[in-house]
Amino acid sequence: MQGEIKTSKKPVIFSGIQPSGRLTVGNYIGSLRNFKLLEDNYNSLYCVVDMHAITVRQDPTELRRNISELAALYLAVGLDPNKNILYCQSHVPAHAELAWVLNCFTYMGELQRMTQYKDKSAKHVDNINAGLFTYPVLMAADILLYQTDVVPVGADQKQHLEIARDIAVRFNNIYGDVLVVPEPYIPKLGAKILSLKDPLRKMSKSDPEDTFIGMLDSPDMIRKKMKRAVTDSDARIKYDPENKPGVSNLMSILSILTGRGIDAIEADYAGKGYGVLKAEAAEACIEALAPIQAEHKRWMADQAELNRVLKDGAERASRIAARTMAKVRKKVGLAPLF
Ligand code: AMP
Ligand code: TRP
Secondary structure (H helix, E strand, O other), rough: OOOOHOOOOEEEEHHHHHHHHOEEEHHHHHHHHHHHHHHHHHHHEEEEHHHOOOOOOOOHHHHHHHHHHHHHHHHOOOOOOOOOEEEEHHHHHHHHHHHHHHOOOOOOHHHOHHHHHHHHHHOOOOOOOOHHHHHHHHHHHHHOOOOOEEOOOOOOHHHHHHHHHHHHHHHHHHOOOOOOOOOOEOOOOOOOOOOOOOOOOOOOOOOOOOHHOOOOOOOOHHHHHHHOOOOOOOOOOOOOOOOOOHHHHHHHHHHHOOOHHHHHHHHHHOOOHHHHHHHHHHHHHHHHHHOOOOOOHHHOOOHHHHHHHHHHHHHHHHHHHHHHHHHHHHOOOOOOOO
């Protein structure tokens, strides 16, 4: 086992993804890809947040499958299980424990303002449960439990990060410097990859199949979906997210995955049709995803090793979490442990 987070001075990163469906290139570009880029300069924890996933109804067999798939994807993008702590949220009960405490320091009004809650409760009118409402508190607990400095996420999580910060500051104002106040890390380009069919909405793994490129989609599927992506009738390849969201979205995907600047892409594609842009964006996805898909397959075929990584991760995470929980218990005045 590698060095404990405690003994080194690198800042701490925490991030999580819900195992609630197949990951998209939006997830890859907005979060997973950055995890790998940040690996060397931080002590990082990457969590499969299965307790968040059950805030909407899940089929148990499918959920278990999605948990394995997501854990395998963490490894498949190249995250080294010795350099990073990779684990499942529900394996570390301290997440739920701290979430309860923090619930008592969070106001109903704050939670009512959360746009994700509003969106999800509009989408699942028959299941507006208390967990969906307090989802951001569990997320704050995830982050604050590890005295996290930086949280890499896509733009849609900015509001949740802000409430996590507010909760930490409020707690510290009462009890002294107990919790580190985290900073978001939101990429400049690619923080919000848009739906292929409705480029005013974000690409989401819970939307219909033809709206997203899945990280595990076959090359044919990727080409087909890209070909049908919604653009506009202006026929100019120009980066203008406001007026040309569909085209700009394809340009962002191409730029991030190939490392070519937006200006260079604009210049290279001047006078060319959208068909060429779509085809090249598809090839960029295929090329970026091929090695990840191969590694993913390898990890999925070795569930024993995958479980070993997750068990080791949960043990290491638990030890760090226990330190924060001990402090929190003491400060709040909960019954001392014998
Ligand atoms: P989720 O799928 O909601 O669990 O999101 C996992 C991570 O991916 C979060 O950091 C999100 O902000 C990020 N993410 C999800 N969808 C997108 C998207 N369309 N563009 C950029 N980032 C995204
Ligand atoms: N709420 C995040 C999302 O939907 C997932 C998440 C849960 C998370 N806990 C987290 C992200 C902690 C970053 C840090 O994308």
